[in-house]
Structure formats: structure tokens, C-alpha cells
Amino acid sequence: MQRDEQVTFSVQDVSVSxxxxxxxxxxxxxxxxxIRKGELVGLAGESxxxxxxxxxxxxxxxxxxxVKVTGRVEIMGQDVFAWSDKELRAQRWQxxxxxxxxxxNALNPVMRVRAQMHDAMRAHDANYSKVxxxxxxxxxxRIVEVxxxxxxxxPHQLSGGQRQxxxxxxxxxxxxxxxxxxxxxxxxxxVAQREIIALIRRLQRELGFAVLLITHDLSLLLEVxxxxxxxxxxxxxxxxxxxxxxxxxxxxxxxxxxxxxPPLHGAMQRQEGIPGTPPxxxxxxxxxxxxxxxxxxxxxxxxxxxxxxxxxxxQVACHKVSAADTxxxxx
Amino acid sequence: MSAQxxxxxxxxxxxxxxxxxxxxxxxxxxxxxxxxxxxxGAGEIVALVGESxxxxxxxxxxxxxLYTPDEGQLxxxxxxxxxxxxxxxxxxxxxxxxxxxxxxxxxNPAHSIRTILRRSLPPSARRYSERQREALxxxxxxxxxxxxxxNFLxxxPHELSGGQRQxxxxxxxxAGRxxxxxxxxxxxxxxxxxxxxxxxxxxxxxxxxxxGYLYITHDLASARxxxxxxxxxxxxxxxxxxxxxxxxxxxxxxxxxLLVQAAPDPSRRGLDQLDESVFxxxxxxxxxxxxxxxxxxxxxxxxxQCHVSSPPLRDIGGGQKVKCFLE
Amino acid sequence: MxxxxxxxxxxxxxxxxxxxxxxxxxxxxSLPLLSAFKNAKAITGLCIIAIFVLMxxxxxLIAHDNPTAEIYAxxxxxxxxxxxxxxxxxxxxxxxxxxxxxxxxxxAFAAGVIATLxxxxxxxxxxxxxxxVDHVLSWITNLFLVIPSLPLVIVLSSxxxxxxxxxxxxxxxxxxxxxxARSLRAQTLSIRERDYVLHARLVGQxxxxxxxxxxxxxxxxxxxxxxxxxxxxxxxxEAGLDFLGLGNVDVISWGTMLYWAQNNEALLNGLWWWFxxxxxxxxxxxxxxxLLNFSLDxxxxxxxxxRKVKIRAKG
Numbered sequence: 001m002q003r004d005e006q007v008t009f010s011v012q013d014v015s016v017s018x019x020x021x022x023x024x025x026x027x028x029x030x031x032x033x034x035i036r037k038g039e040l041v042g043l044a045g046e047s048x049x050x051x052x053x054x055x056x057x058x059x060x061x062x063x064x065x066x067v068k069v070t071g072r073v074e075i076m077g078q079d080v081f082a083w084s085d086k087e088l089r090a091q092r093w094q095x096x097x098x099x100x101x102x103x104x105n106a107l108n109p110v111m112r113v114r115a116q117m118h119d120a121m122r123a124h125d126a127n128y129s130k131v132x133x134x135x136x137x138x139x140x141x142r143i144v145e146v147x148x149x150x151x152x153x154x155p156h157q158l159s160g161g162q163r164q165x166x167x168x169x170x171x172x173x174x175x176x177x178x179x180x181x182x183x184x185x186x187x188x189x190x191v192a193q194r195e196i197i198a199l200i201r202r203l204q205r206e207l208g209f210a211v212l213l214i215t216h217d218l219s220l221l222l223e224v225x226x227x228x229x230x231x232x233x234x235x236x237x238x239x240x241x242x243x244x245x246x247x248x249x250x251x252x253x254x255x256x257x258x259x260x261x262p263p264l265h266g267a268m269q270r271q272e273g274i275p276g277t278p279p280x281x282x283x284x285x286x287x288x289x290x291x292x293x294x295x296x297x298x299x300x301x302x303x304x305x306x307x308x309x310x311x312x313x314x315q316v317a318c319h320k321v322s323a324a325d326t327x328x329x330x331x
Numbered sequence: 332m333s334a335q336x337x338x339x340x341x342x343x344x345x346x347x348x349x350x351x352x353x354x355x356x357x358x359x360x361x362x363x364x365x366x367x368x369x370x371x372g373a374g375e376i377v378a379l380v381g382e383s384x385x386x387x388x389x390x391x392x393x394x395x396x397l398y399t400p401d402e403g404q405l406x407x408x409x410x411x412x413x414x415x416x417x418x419x420x421x422x423x424x425x426x427x428x429x430x431x432x433x434x435x436x437x438x439n440p441a442h443s444i445r446t447i448l449r450r451s452l453p454p455s456a457r458r459y460s461e462r463q464r465e466a467l468x469x470x471x472x473x474x475x476x477x478x479x480x481x482n483f484l485x486x487x488p489h490e491l492s493g494g495q496r497q498x499x500x501x502x503x504x505x506a507g508r509x510x511x512x513x514x515x516x517x518x519x520x521x522x523x524x525x526x527x528x529x530x531x532x533x534x535x536x537x538x539x540x541x542x543g544y545l546y547i548t549h550d551l552a553s554a555r556x557x558x559x560x561x562x563x564x565x566x567x568x569x570x571x572x573x574x575x576x577x578x579x580x581x582x583x584x585x586x587x588x589l590l591v592q593a594a595p596d597p598s599r600r601g602l603d604q605l606d607e608s609v610f611x612x613x614x615x616x617x618x619x620x621x622x623x624x625x626x627x628x629x630x631x632x633x634x635x636q637c638h639v640s641s642p643p644l645r646d647i648g649g650g651q652k653v654k655c656f657l658e
Numbered sequence: 659m660x661x662x663x664x665x666x667x668x669x670x671x672x673x674x675x676x677x678x679x680x681x682x683x684x685x686x687x688s689l690p691l692l693s694a695f696k697n698a699k700a701i702t703g704l705c706i707i708a709i710f711v712l713m714x715x716x717x718x719l720i721a722h723d724n725p726t727a728e729i730y731a732x733x734x735x736x737x738x739x740x741x742x743x744x745x746x747x748x749x750x751x752x753x754x755x756x757x758x759x760x761x762x763x764x765x766a767f768a769a770g771v772i773a774t775l776x777x778x779x780x781x782x783x784x785x786x787x788x789x790x791v792d793h794v795l796s797w798i799t800n801l802f803l804v805i806p807s808l809p810l811v812i813v814l815s816s817x818x819x820x821x822x823x824x825x826x827x828x829x830x831x832x833x834x835x836x837x838x839a840r841s842l843r844a845q846t847l848s849i850r851e852r853d854y855v856l857h858a859r860l861v862g863q864x865x866x867x868x869x870x871x872x873x874x875x876x877x878x879x880x881x882x883x884x885x886x887x888x889x890x891x892x893x894x895x896e897a898g899l900d901f902l903g904l905g906n907v908d909v910i911s912w913g914t915m916l917y918w919a920q921n922n923e924a925l926l927n928g929l930w931w932w933f934x935x936x937x938x939x940x941x942x943x944x945x946x947x948x949l950l951n952f953s954l955d956x957x958x959x960x961x962x963x964x965r966k967v968k969i970r971a972k973g
Contacts, residue, residue: 046522159613160383189382189549194593216523222597246597260523262556264579264594270534271556273527277492395860421862429860437853441875450871451861507861 007077008178008210009035009096014071016050016057025281027053029234030071032308035178035210040201042221042242043214044257045231048278051214052101052182054231059096059180060088076177093124096178097171101186106167107155113137113166114151120173140169143203161192165199172203180212185220197224218254219261222246227313230254233279233289235305240314250314250321253290288319296320342374342541343408343426343510345394350403352393361618363389365567365625366403368644371511374541376533378554378575380590381564384614387547390564391513394545395429396420408510425453428504432516434496438488444472444499445484451503471502474539475532494525501532511543519548530557551594555579560650563587566615566625569644573651583653585630624655632657703949710943714759721753725910736931743931746922754910755935761911762943765827765896770889772831777838777884782877784839785846786869792843799839807833811895815904826905830892838884845880849873879954886951890944897940912936 016028028050035041045051056062058073060080073080075095083091100106108116117137121128138148144165146158155163164184171179181200185193201224204211213225221228222242229239230253238251249255256274276293279285285292291301300319308317352364363386371377381387392398394405396415405413412423431437438447448468452459459467472480475498488496497517504512514533518526530553536542546557554561555575562572563586571584582588615625624630624637636656644654713720723730723740728748736743742751784795811829818825849855850873858872874881899905900913907914919925919933 046524161613190551190593190595191382191589217595218523219597220595223595223599242597257524258597260527261595262527262552264552264555264591264596265598268556268576270531271527272531274524275528277494277525278522397856397860424860424862429857431853431857433853437857439854439858439872439876441878450858450863450867454862 006037007034008037008039008075009033009212010072010074011054011058012072012074014054014058014069014073016053016062016067016069018053018062018067019065020282023282024068026284027234027281028057029284031231031234031236033229033236033239035212037177038204038208038210039226040204040211040213040224042218042225042228043212043231044216044218044221044228046216046257046278048233048281049231050234050281051231055180055182055212055214059092059098061098089124090126093120093171093176094174095176096180097174097176099167099171099179099181099184101183107163109155112152112154113158117151117170117173120170125174136173140172141166143172143206144169144199161195164188164192164196168196168199168203172207172209175207176209178210178212180214182214183216184213186215186217193220218257222258230257233284234281235289236308236315236317237290238314238316238318244314250316251318252294252296252320288317342372342543344373344406345371345427345511345543345545346404346406347390347394348404348406350390350393350400350405352389352398353401359618362620363567363617364393364400365617365621367564367567367569368403369562369569369572371543371545373510374537374543375560376537376544376546376558378546378548378558378561379564380548380551380554380561382549382614384566384617385564386567386617387564388515389567391429391515391545391547394513395427396423421454425455425507426510428507428509428512430497430500430504430512430514430517433520434493434500435488435520437500438496440488443485443487444491447488447499448472448484448503448506451506453507456507467506471505472499474505474536475499475502476528477502492525493521494528497521497529498532501529501536505536505540505542508540509542511545513545513547515547516549517546518553519550526553533557551579551590563590566621567617568625568641568654570626570654571652573649577649577651581651583647583651583657584626584655585632585657586626589629697953699949699953703946703953706942706946707950710759710763710939710946713756714763717753717756717760721750721756723750723753725749725754725757726908733927733929742935743929745918745929745932746924746927747918751915751931751935754915755912755939758911758915758936759939759943761823761909762893762896762913762940765823765830766889766893766943766947768823768827769830769834769892769896770885772827773835773888773892774838774881774885776831776835777842777888778881780835781839781842782846782869782873785843786850786865786873788847796843799836799843802833802836803840805833808895808898811899812902812904815899826896826899827892830895831888834888834891834895838888841880842877842884845877846873849876883951883954886947886954890947890951893940893944893947912939 011031011033014028014031015026017024017026019025031050031054033041033043033054043051043055053062053067057067057069058080069081075091107113111119114134114137117140118130118133121133121136137151141148141151146162146165146169150158150162150166155166158166185196188196197220200211203209213221215221218228218230222245225242227239227241228245230237230251232253238245238249238254245254249258253274259271260273262271274293279289279292285302287302287304288294288297288306291297294301298319306317306319308315309321347367347369350364350367351362354361354363367386367390369377369379379387379390389398393400396405396412400413403413404411407423407427412419415423442450445468448471449464452464456464456467468484469480472478472483477483477495477498483491483499488499491499500517501512517533518529521529533544533546534557537544544557546554548554551561555578558575560572561575561578562569563578563584564570565586571578571582571587578587579591582591615621615628623639624641627633627637630637634656642654642656644652646652726749730740730744730748730750732744732748733746734740734744740750740752742755744750780795780799784792784799810833814829815826818829855868855872858868863871896905896911897913897916900907900911901916901920903917905911905914907917913936915936916933919929919936924930924932
């Protein structure tokens, strides 16, 4: 794999499994993912697709022996798994940071905002000083448009939207190159969601960091992300630029997922979701994990996992899709 | 077999007229419902769309008579149920049921599905023989797509997926042959691919049994999909209502327009960027008295009038009503 | 249904998984009781408890000697004729242990059950009804929590004339219910707000059906745990009271054995077979109850069954 200076985050053939009472669960299998400088990349999938596990394992938040990880992960060209614990701690928050699900509950309820920010800086910034820290706190609140006075408040004294912004501010404290957001807007209303997404994009333009946005809301990703990767049953089903996927997503799962969102405008017609339920990751099916629910599946699909075929930036893992299909010819 | 069970009704209308509800905590009085009016026709599906904090859950609970309105009326099938108690209340609750948001919390984890269904039977059905009950359970589970019923009846909630649990929730409300079901965000906690299945189920139960629905959601797209009419709620008031397509395409109220713009729309990609500055502000603090229109603090078209008095609900034809001073 | 190039009929989308399919991938639902028999801690605890219960029940068949008869040779070490030897008064210690278990078990079970019942009624009522009722009941609970129980028990015992065990059972139960009541109240408050409880109320379940049918099954683990805890406490308190001489010293129980052993300076005289057996009996029985307590959560919640998983720890 050519090492591109512009590549911020690179996941190469990563598999993650973890032990349970009933055996090893293969949560992620052979996933490739690339994020370039300043990009907004979306990772879409439903519960059980492995998207959160992938990211948590790749950033060593989940560790052995709780998980077993194979493959290579690079951040800014450095091998993540080669870092010692000390280096990892230094890289965390400086190079990459997190905004987690239910961000509003991620703040410590008994610590003031200022204290939490100092806590993060002290843990990860080798050059931390209280004075510099204070200055940074004010700067970072300013860019997320929260009044500086709120630094001395407790989380419960902030409104829901402000708490969300504070968590984003926390993630930006040390100006990382990559911010990973795991379902940051899932619990929010559509207007609040739109606000947060607008804020993130504005900050990206100003500060130039890359964003990995993990969510089940594929329609949102198609609107705002530069490229999207769709996961199912621990594997990548399809990935490409939003434009390519909009023109003609080729994988049956991506297509079905896109059609699971009723459109706001246009003709009203009855749509079907996807019948069935996600696969059992304890005994993942041989072959394509989506075969059991796929309208196009044949015996071949159940027997062997389709390889990820690359058509330029557009990649699809499906036996039923040929090169012609990805040029926008609908199946 | 089902001929011996209660016959299917064809729905009954629910009228909510100028309902107010206040909550007191110490010295603070929060005016949560500030004059809500809405009509759900017999066998109609109406969507109630709003942000969290708009009061939609409180309205649902008031309709279920968990709260009694401080002002205003609730009329069901022509009868005033605002202060119903005792037998009248039981009869009302038999005909108006609720489906909850969280599939993991709405079914008792210690009960089998059979027990859950049995305990959900309305008082009038409690004198059924065991055979009639089993037939009823079989029927409702099959109707919601959980067939063969015999396999599901002995399972426990934790053995079912989220989508299946919501189907059980719909099945248990179906068992009572209700006229109206309040569905409080029934699919927002489900996986995307399962949502349409549940929504389609609601549609088919509506077609087949004439059950009306009040579908509460913050997702305008699914509201349009399921409902024939949409009511938009903001800060304890219903600010606009009308046929679904009209609301989406020709929204008159600035808040509705905001909702329409905020909804994810992949087809917008590549066109002019959204003016993202409109998405600011928060819903007002309902513990303080608001003079004038509650949307005044966020409205792009705010006028002097809006600070002074609250606009009336105007009928602008085509079944559409708006609460706004703008023409 | 279309066919692809090879003429094989394309797969039609399957209907949502039927119950049969689900059964295949999930383990069979097992009854809580049956699973108790698979849990090592529970088995051990239950066995030991069973041994003591049988011993108490069939005491006359097991111990041939009269425990109070002072007719034997004094201070005999354990031997074939006297399995646990004799004490300074000429009594057979083995039969004392066997008959003495009756008192200890009776008090432990009875006081434990009564205390649990009180805590259940107080705690669940307070948590379910809330408001004024809760204020009053909580105040009472806190009062009993604050009162130092052992001194209170000692004082009460000194005043009560003893006719049988029931006064002591009552006293122990009355001083021991408060802690469980608090935790039951807390859990009731939490469960009460769940959607399924709300639904039960909406469909017209009467309050007692809501409490018994919806709340209690989900509190089983806490109630059982409280029961076992109370039983252990009752056992130890009773033994303590007897040891201090506040019980009826003429009745044989494990605690009174220790009292008499102490009074006759058994330790100084090296008569270990007098005071060790009752101590061991108390410890064993209490320990068995504790073991059962530890295994409880795993039994009542099928999702928490533990099984050993071998993991090779690698970086």
C-alpha cells in the first residue's frame, strides 16, 4: 500500500473478534478504510454491523485480551499498534479524538466544564500549563459558539445543545488531525442535528481536520459526507464518494438501505424495509453476510464471500454486481 | 373462532380542544401545553411532529388521561372524557391505547409473550375461555407478522429483536380492538431497515381494522409516509396542521419550513448549499411566561406584532391551518 | 421470480424469521430452578443447608443421647462412643450440636422471613405510592436504621421473659428489616417508571396486580438476596445473644453451648471439642447461606449465567 502523505487514517485488512461465553464473535472482518486530510468520511451500518467495534479497536480503546485485532492501522502514517502505552497516551487527543454517542451524557456531572477541559489537556498534552490551558479553553468554546462564561458551569446548567457543543469543543482542544464521531446526532431532533452537522463542517473548513462520522443515517451521510463506506455483518459492502453512491449505489444492501428512508418529497409509494434480521456474529454465515436477506442472492452468494472489487473510487463486494453496473446502469 | 370475540369497530374520532397543562415544581410553574387543538377522525392516521421539549409526549399522556387538562376538553366518540373516572375511564382506555418508544422497556422482561398478551387484555376480554384467548393471541401475533404464533408465545422479550418487540407491542394493543392507538416514536429506536416494516404494519392494521393512529415523531419524512395529515407542534402549541403533502411542499409556518429544510435530503447535494444560519436557537423555556408567539426568538420573519400577542389558528383552505401572523 | 444466467432460480427474500428459526440459534429457555442445580456455588450452599435441615429434623434419629442429660463422663475428648466428646457437665456434645441446630435454624429462618416480609411491605409501598406515604414510611425506616440493633436487642431481651423463641425472633426481625426496605424502595422507584408498568396501569390492572405481577417478578433477585442476608444476620445475632447469656441458658443451642463453654473456661482447659464444633456449625451454616446469596443473581437472571471462557492473553 502506497503511503500517501495526505492519508490521515488508514485501516488495512483489519479484523476484530472478541470472546463471549458462547465463543468468539467475529465482529469485524477484513475491512479497509481510508480517510484523507480534511475529508468527511461516513461509516454507515446498522446495529451489529461492526462499525463502532472497528473504530474502537482500531484506536486501541478496546484492548487485548478483550479483543483480538489483526491487520494494520495507521494514523498520520504511523503504525498505531506499534505505539507503546506512553506514546498512545500522547497521541490520543493530539492526533485523534472522539465524540461519542450520547455526547450529552459524556460530561462528568460533578465537574465544571473548565475542569474537564483541563483534565483532558493535562492527560495528553506534554506541554500543558494552566495558563495556556485556560486560554485554550476559551478559544475552543468560542469556536463552538458557547459563551465563555459557561466554563465555570456544571453540565446540568447547560442546555442540551450547549452540552453537545462542549463535547465537540473538548474533542478539539489539542487540534487533532482526525475527529471520530460515533453517532453524535442520533439522539437529537432533526433541527439540532442539522445545527451540529453545520457546525462540524464549518469547523472542518476553518481548522482542516478530518472527520469519521459513524451513523446509521445513510441519507444524512449521502448529503454531507465526501465519501461513504457501508458495513454489514462486519464487512464492507460498498464504499465510494457520495456522488457515486447517489448516482447508483450498486450493492443490494446499500440500495435497500437507501430505500428504507421514505423520501420527503416526490411521489408517495409504498416501500419495503429489509425483511429478516442481522446475522448472528457468533457463527457468521460463510459467504456474503447479507445473502439471507438479499433479493438477488443465489447459492454462490451463500458459499463464498464476494471480493471487494474496485472501480476507481467506487468499491463493491457483491457477486451480482459487474463493472458495468457501477457506471450507473441500474440493475 | 374470532366471530365469538369482540367484533371490530371502525374507529371513533378524538377531539382535543384548546388543552392546557401546567406542572408545578416548588414555585416554578411550567406551562407545557399551551392551547393545543387537534382532531383525529375515525380511522385516520395523524402525525404529530415536533422537537423534544415541544410537549408532544405530554400531549400523548394527557390523551391517555395520565394527566388531566387544566383547561380545555377531550372528546372521544362525541363524549366528554376530560374528567372521566372509574368505569368511564376504563371504557375509554380500552378504546384508546398506547405504544411506546423503547422496545426494550415496554415489555416486562420477566414475562413470556403469552403472559404479556394475557395481561394486556381489556376487562371485557377477561372472561374469555382459554381457547378463545389462545385463538386471539394467535390471530394478533399472526397479524403483526410473528408467525407461527405458538413459537413466539413462549419466548421472553430478551430473546426477540427490537423490531419484533415493537410488533408484540402492536399486537397487544390490537388484542383490545382499540379505536385509536397513540404511537409515541415507535420506530426511532429501531434499526433503519426494520422501521419500514413496523410502519407498514401500522398502515395495514389501519386499512384492515380501521384503527386510527396518532403517530408522534420528530421525523417529518416518516410522518409523511404514514399519515394522511400532519400536525406540527412547537412549544406546547400546534402551529400548523394540514394534509401531509401540503405541509411538506407548502409549509406556511416558519418552523415547519425549518423542519422541512433540516430533514436530510441527499438530492440536495450539489445544489446550492443550505443557508445554515437559520438553524439556530433553542426551544423557549416553558417555565417562564411567554408573551406573544413562542417562535419569535428564532423566526426569520419576526415582526413587532409577534412579540405582543400570540397569533390565532387560521384556516387557510385546503384543510390547512396555520398559527402565524404572516400572510 | 427471475433466474440468473445459470438458470438457477433466484432466491426469493425469506419471510421474517419464524419462531422455529429463532429456536435453532437460541438456547432453550431454562427454568430458574433447574439452573440452580447447575451452579456450583448454589449446589454447595444448598447441600450444606440441606444437611443441617435434615439434621435438625431427624435429630432424635441421629443423636442417640439426650443433649441435656449430665450423665456422662466429664471432659472426654472425641471418641467412638462420644463423637464430639463430652463437656465439663457430663453432656454429650454431638447430640448438643444436633439438637442445638433446631433453635438456631428456627430463629434464622423465622426471623429472616419476617424481616423480609416487613421490608417488602414497607419498601414497596413507599416506592410505589410515593408522596406523603413515602415520607412517613421512609422516616420510620431511617429511624430503625439508625437505632443500634445489637444494644437494642440486648436491652429488649433483658426485659422480656422467655417462653420459647418467639420473643427473640420478633426482636431480631424488628431490628433487622430496615436495610432491605431501603434498597427495595429504591428499586421500586426505579421500576415503577418503566414503560411496561405504565402500560399495565393504562390497560386497567388494579394496583395490587401491578405490584405483584409487574414489579415483584423483577425484584425477585433483590428480595431473595435480602432474605438470605437477613437469615445470616438472624443466625449470628441469636448466637451472639445466647453467648452473652441473654437467651434462655437452659435451652441448648449453638450459642448457649458457647456460653457454657466460656463459663467453664473451656479454652483454658484445652477442651477444644466443646467450643470449636458450635463455632464451626455457625460458620458453616452462615457460609452456606452466603454462598447461595452469591449465586442468586446468576440464577434469577438467565442472561447473566457465567461460564468459564479460556482466553489466551496476547497483546
